[in-house]
Amino acid sequence: MFIKKLTPTLGAEISEIDLSLPVTNQEKYHLKSLFAEYAVLVFPNQPLTPGQFVRAAEIFGPLMEQQIKKFTLSDYPLVGYNSTKDLPLINGKLQVRGENFHTDHSNDLEPPMATSLVAVEIPSYGGDTQFVDVRKAFDDLSAEMKEKIIKLKSRHVHESSRSPRSFAKLTPEEMAKIPQTIQPLVIEHPETHRPALYLNTGRMEGIVDMQDEAAYALINQLYVHSTQEKYEYRHKWRVGDLVIWDNRAVMHQANADYNPEEFRYLYRIMLKGAPLKGVNI
Ligand SMILES: [Fe+2]
Numbered sequence: 001m002f003i004k005k006l007t008p009t010l011g012a013e014i015s016e017i018d019l020s021l022p023v024t025n026q027e028k029y030h031l032k033s034l035f036a037e038y039a040v041l042v043f044p045n046q047p048l049t050p051g052q053f054v055r056a057a058e059i060f061g062p063l064m065e066q067q068i069k070k071f072t073l074s075d076y077p078l079v080g081y082n083s084t085k086d087l088p089l090i091n092g093k094l095q096v097r098g099e100n101f102h103t104d105h106s107n108d109l110e111p112p113m114a115t116s117l118v119a120v121e122i123p124s125y126g127g128d129t130q131f132v133d134v135r136k137a138f139d140d141l142s143a144e145m146k147e148k149i150i151k152l153k154s155r156h157v158h159e160s161s162r163s164p165r166s167f168a169k170l171t172p173e174e175m176a177k178i179p180q181t182i183q184p185l186v187i188e189h190p191e192t193h194r195p196a197l198y199l200n201t202g203r204m205e206g207i208v209d210m211q212d213e214a215a216y217a218l219i220n221q222l223y224v225h226s227t228q229e230k231y232e233y234r235h236k237w238r239v240g241d242l243v244i245w246d247n248r249a250v251m252h253q254a255n256a257d258y259n260p261e262e263f264r265y266l267y268r269i270m271l272k273g274a275p276l277k278g279v280n281i
Helices: 025-038 050-057 134-139 143-149 172-176 212-226
Strands: 002-005 012-015 040-043 080-083 114-121 129-133 153-156 181-184 186-188 195-197 204-207 232-235 242-246 250-253 265-271
Touching (some): 012 025, 025 040, 025 242, 040 232, 050 114, 050 242, 050 265, 129 134, 134 195, 134 212, 181 186, 204 212, 242 250
Antiparallel strands (some): 002 012, 040 242, 080 265, 114 242, 114 265, 129 232, 129 250, 153 181, 186 195
16 A cells, blocks of 8 residues: 555545455554544545445445435445436536535434545546545634634534525435434544534534524634635546545535536445534533
């Protein structure tokens, strides 16, 4: 295995490994520790079949079901896909899921600990995925701000009344299964114990025991702070890239800046998470 850091704190590219083959226990342990440290791992040249992708993702933990069943492969229900063919076009612009920084399914009681994509077809330009390090963003806050926000919690719903983006419309049966959850504003990573901001402006419905105006101003302030370029790794996709990210350590954002005539298709797997814990005061 050859490891190349992608930024000083976030992201590592791992080459000289073939994820279509089983890995040893030692390699698995090494990969999991790299994942805990760098939060985004990029494996180039891994043109995996859906079955191989399932086995590769399982290196990092057990898998969870895809929330939106209509975007899953019939033979591999744990493998979802992002395809340009399913995206609505409004005024010539593709309506892409995930086009603002967020962490996946934050309204779940047990949000997915990780999300992974394999690029099957990629347009000639655009469609990058951006990641920001919300551990470093927390570390850089003032002591006063840290003390204030580690006590706070937010309600996460399917779609916030102030959401900057609209979400996939679900069937009534799917909606009935969608939970609402109170999550800490600052979470502690279960393995590294590093604190991280936990933000999702599309799903956060205010802050518990705080007036709306002050709550949304605080959420916005933290969002603006944590999405600064200095916290970012921007991934430019190549066919065969496998990328996995830790939803408890980064936020991510999709980009719809590619030619809607070109085909973009990625497989997607979510990994099971556990209830999130706040930072002990
Ligand atoms: Fe996402």
